[in-house]
Amino acid sequence: MSQSKVTIKGTGQLNGPKVINKTVEMDTSMAKEFTGGNRYQVIEAFVNKHYPGVQINPKNIGVNVVPIKSASEKNTKKETTSNSKNTKDSEKSSSTKNIAKGAALAVGGLLLSDDNNEEKNEFDLNQEKEKIELEYFKKQKEIEHQNQLLVNKQKLKAEKLNVLKTNFENGGNKFEYYFMRTWTHCDNWWKKGLFIYFILFIISIFIQGISSILN
Structure with a gap:
């Protein structure tokens, strides 16, 4: 069963002012009574037990209830923190790998693009060369035809x-x-x-x- 720390703080009267400051561990279900509808009666019973004879006004007594985490919860939190850290490290590593992979792909893409551009330029040059050769051939044929007509x-x-x-x-x-x-x-x-x-x-x-x- 879960536990909670209950701290009671305030001032009472017993042959003069009496400081009340007490922390006790108890079941969480019992600790909830200090903040429930019957909290004043519970506070008076608590003070009478731990400070016999001290007169108090329960409305002037402060109560603080803090749940106590069990060892399993602490381990779970630790494991969660460790897993979270591992996950972040894994994500960071994965992100680094993705960045490196993206950079490699980008470089590869640029190299491939350069190769494609070189191939395209070479293809365009070949086409231009073929076009010039074809025009030269046509002109030669026209000149030969004109010369033949003249002959x-x-x-x-x-x-x-x-x-x-x-x-x-x-x-x-x-x-x-x-x-x-x-x-x-x-x-x-x-x-x-x-x-x-x-x-x-x-x-x-x-x-x-x-x-x-x-x-």
Whole structure:
């Protein structure tokens, strides 16, 4: 059964003032009587037992009741305190480990991120290189195509000139030969336009000369 300490303090009268200060251990159930509804009667009985003949006013007597913890409760508290300390140490250790683990993961993540960035940069560089090579290849193809067209055009013009020369040597019209030869050399539109303008100019002068003679 649990125990409590009951302390009674105050002043009584026995041939003068008498100091009352007494602490007694008792059952907790009995100790509760000192603070219950019949506390004044209990205080008077307590004082009469421990201070015979002393007159008191129970309302002026102070009572303090303190529960006494048993050995098992003390051990439990000690164990609880120890467990709490161990738990805190364990939590602290776990927290430290988690922080270290988090730091390791963060460093690993940064290293992995750096590796990924390097791989991405290398991939982007390869793509850019392939793009430049493709554009260069296209330009080379265009240049080759333009050169081939020019070669074919020059070859066709040479064949036409050879045909005209052959026809002229075989008795062809001299005017037609020189006209077609000049026209063949005019391989641009502005050359052909200039040649036509020149021909029309010659014709107009010829017509004006004939008109002046007829008049």
